[in-house]
Amino acid sequence: MLLLLYFNSFISERCLTPQVLESFQKGEYKTFSRPTLSGPEQIIQTQNFVIHYTTSGTDAVSPAYAESVAVFAEYSWNILVNQIGWFAPPPDNNQGGNNKYDIYIKNIGAGVLGYAVPESPYYGYGTEGYTSYFVINKNIDAAYGIGVLKVTVAHEFHHAVQFAYTALDGGWFYENTATWIEDIVYDNVNDYISYLGVSGQSPLTAPQYRINTFQNGGLYQYAGAIFPYFIYEYLGNNHQALKDIWHRMGTVPGNNTLIDIFDVLSGNYSKSQEEILSYYAIWRFFTGNRWNDGIGYRYSEGNLYPTSTLFRNISTYPSVDSNQTLSIQNPGGAQFIRLSPYSGALRIVIKFKQCQGCANVYLIRIPGPVIDNITGNGDSINVIYDFSGYSYASIVIVSKTLGGNDIVYRYRIEPASNVLESRYSEYKILVNGRNVEIITDKKDFDFRLFSIDGKAVSNRNLAKGVYFYQLKMDKKTYKGKIIIN
Numbered sequence: 001m002l003l004l005l006y007f008n009s010f011i012s013e014r015c016l017t018p019q020v021l022e023s024f025q026k027g028e029y030k031t032f033s034r035p036t037l038s039g040p041e042q043i044i045q046t047q048n049f050v051i052h053y054t055t056s057g058t059d060a061v062s063p064a065y066a067e068s069v070a071v072f073a074e075y076s077w078n079i080l081v082n083q084i085g086w087f088a089p090p091p092d093n094n095q096g097g098n099n100k101y102d103i104y105i106k107n108i109g110a111g112v113l114g115y116a117v118p119e120s121p122y123y124g125y126g127t128e129g130y131t132s133y134f135v136i137n138k139n140i141d142a143a144y145g146i147g148v149l150k151v152t153v154a155h156e157f158h159h160a161v162q163f164a165y166t167a168l169d170g171g172w173f174y175e176n177t178a179t180w181i182e183d184i185v186y187d188n189v190n191d192y193i194s195y196l197g198v199s200g201q202s203p204l205t206a207p208q209y210r211i212n213t214f215q216n217g218g219l220y221q222y223a224g225a226i227f228p229y230f231i232y233e234y235l236g237n238n239h240q241a242l243k244d245i246w247h248r249m250g251t252v253p254g255n256n257t258l259i260d261i262f263d264v265l266s267g268n269y270s271k272s273q274e275e276i277l278s279y280y281a282i283w284r285f286f287t288g289n290r291w292n293d294g295i296g297y298r299y300s301e302g303n304l305y306p307t308s309t310l311f312r313n314i315s316t317y318p319s320v321d322s323n324q325t326l327s328i329q330n331p332g333g334a335q336f337i338r339l340s341p342y343s344g345a346l347r348i349v350i351k352f353k354q355c356q357g358c359a360n361v362y363l364i365r366i367p368g369p370v371i372d373n374i375t376g377n378g379d380s381i382n383v384i385y386d387f388s389g390y391s392y393a394s395i396v397i398v399s400k401t402l403g404g405n406d407i408v409y410r411y412r413i414e415p416a417s418n419v420l421e422s423r424y425s426e427y428k429i430l431v432n433g434r435n436v437e438i439i440t441d442k443k444d445f446d447f448r449l450f451s452i453d454g455k456a457v458s459n460r461n462l463a464k465g466v467y468f469y470q471l472k473m474d475k476k477t478y479k480g481k482i483i484i485n
Contacts (some may be wrong), residue, residue: 014152014222015178016108016115017159018171018214024118025168025255032117034095035104035135043097044070048077048088050096053105061105061138068146069136072153073103079185080154080161084239086246087164089157090122092131101160102133103153113137113152116159118167125164127250132163147189151182165250170257172214172221173249177242179225180232183301184239190304195223197306203227204308207284210399211277211332212258226299227332230280233300235269244268258331258402273331274400278360281334281398282371284308285364293366311335317342318414328407330358330399337411339393345416347430347439348374348395350381353408362396376441384416384428384439427471429482434462436482438471445473449482 020032038057043050044066051073053059053066080086089101096102108115114137118130134156140149158181162174179192196202201215202223211227213220228242235241241264248260262273279297286294288307299305312321314337328335339346350361356379363372363385370390374383387393399407416430427440436459438447449459450468457467462484471478 014111014113015155015159015175016112017156017174017178018221020115020117021167021171021174032119034102034133035106037104037106042066045100046070046074048101049073049103050098050100051103051105052096059106059138065139065141066105068141068149069103069105069153072150073101073157076154076157076185080158080181084184084243086158086161086243087125087127087129089160089164090124090129090131092133093120095119095131096133103156104133104135105138106135108135108137113140113148114156116156116163118163122164125250127164127247128166128168128253129250130163130167132160132167134160147186148191150186151189151191154182154185155179162246165246168253169249169255169260170212170214172212172224173228173257173261175214175221176224177228177246179222180228183225183229190301192222192225193301193304195219196226198223202306203284204287204306207281207308208311208326208328208333208335210329211280213329226284226305227280229299230283231265231276234276234279234283235271238269241265241269262402273402274360277332277400278362278396278398280332281396282362282364284334285336285394285396286369294369297369297371308336310338313338313340314413315340317346318412320410320412322408322410324408324410328359328397328399330404330406331402332399333407334396334398337395337397339387339395339413341390341392342387342415344388345384345386347384347412347414347416348381349412349414350395350397351410352379353410354405355379355407355409358399358401358404359407359409360398360400362398363393364396365390365393367391377443382439384430426473427478429469429480431482431484434484435460436462436467436469436484440473442473445471447471 037054038059039054041052041054043052051066051070053061081088091099114135116132116134118132120131122129122131140152155178158178183192196204198219200206201219203226231241245261245264248264252260265271265276282297285308286298287302287305291298291303361375361381363374374381427438430437430439448470449457451457452466464484467482469480
């Protein structure tokens with residue numbers, strides 16, 4: 001039933017819990033009978049756990065390995081339950097010999113580290129919780145190092161904690177959260193970072209993917225640990241937010257993971273869906289060799305991450321292109337367009353296809369960072385900004401909706417050859433050769449151009465000379481002078 005894969009030196013299907021959950025949620029409970037070991041069972045009992053293992057047959061491990069699992073499990077319990085306050089895994093009605101939590105050490109195949117299994121409903125926390133047990137593969141330390149064994153135990157233990165809340169939500173977020181928790185329990189191991197640089201399987205190497213991407217046989221759901229990591233750090237290293245999210249998931253029936261996440265962040269922490277998705281994208285831009293540029297908008301360990309993938313790296317202007325062959329998925333997919341240094345003003349025009357208010361768009365200029373929301377209204381953007389004195393810039397386009405079509409757009413980035421900045425912030429006048437254009441976010445306005453003798457003229461193919469403009473907008477009238485050289 002379960003496919004075991006190996007990808008270079010990375011563990012590809014590191015945790016089989018999502019596959020277990022999928023079958024469990026379909027009602028295939030008989031698939032998950034408790035493990036039978038290949039030799040006589042031995043046990044280690046600690047304050048909270050029973051470790052089941054054998055020293056003979058295909059499942060054989062040393063007592064020292066079993067002791068290590070026990071130590072790492074108790075350490076994880078202490079950090080997560082005693083110190084941070086996550087729900088403890090509920091008692092399992094004396095399965096495995098008593099009500100302590102059962103861990104089985106077994107040969108479950110190369111490339112797999114472990115999995116957790118929900119069993120019986122538990123209503124003691126007022127959630128749709130379940131009892132559970134988990135399985136750890138044999139000799140992980142020998143294959144991948146002691147650090148991987150530590151974080152594997154923490155990872156699978158957090159699945160046990162998650163089941164205390166619910167076993168009925170989206171498998172992607174179970175893996176996101178459990179992989180983030182590895183770094184909370186064992187901050188110095190940093191195993192999760194190894195997933196972030198794998199091509200097409202990470203929110204950094206494929207930022208255009210939706211945040212709830214799950215790849216069978218792939219790594220995205222583990223690399224997606226940086227989504228809950230972002231929530232945690234964006235809210236000031238606040239553990240309560242993720243606990244609140246899991247509690248909401250457990251009290252709202254069924255699989256409503258995305259809605260539950262954003263309901264909690266909006267209702268409990270005044271952070272809208274748009275804000276969370278937008279700044280999650282911005283934080284992903286400032287990783288690797290761009291980390292130093294992102295003060296105030298970056299992960300604490302983002303300097304250790306790979307540098308996120310650019311959609312385009314523009315070095316000459318004008319530049320015209322589209323993302324038609326690589327659309328942005330929703331929710332939360334993003335693309336980064338880097339702009340090389342330019343001395344002067346650039347005009348940025350973006351037009352979205354079949355998209356009305358589907359994306360947020362930010363202009364980032366370095367150093368600073370100086371971040372401007374240039375989203376505008378409707379399905380198009382037409383803005384001018386001065387780029388003098390900046391080492392580079394980037395446009396960040398991010399999906400802000402939970403549904404709808406993937407985001408396709410065209411863009412044009414060109415020098416604004418002669419920009420007359422009004423003293424009013426509501427508009428700008430662009431003189432491009434012999435043509436005059438009004439740049440504003442407003443929908444309703446009346447722009448007229450007059451020759452020096454007061455006659456109305458077109459704003460195209462003008463002769464050299466002096467002209468006057470009149471702009472009526474928002475019950476105000478603005479006037480000014482334009483010179484065509």
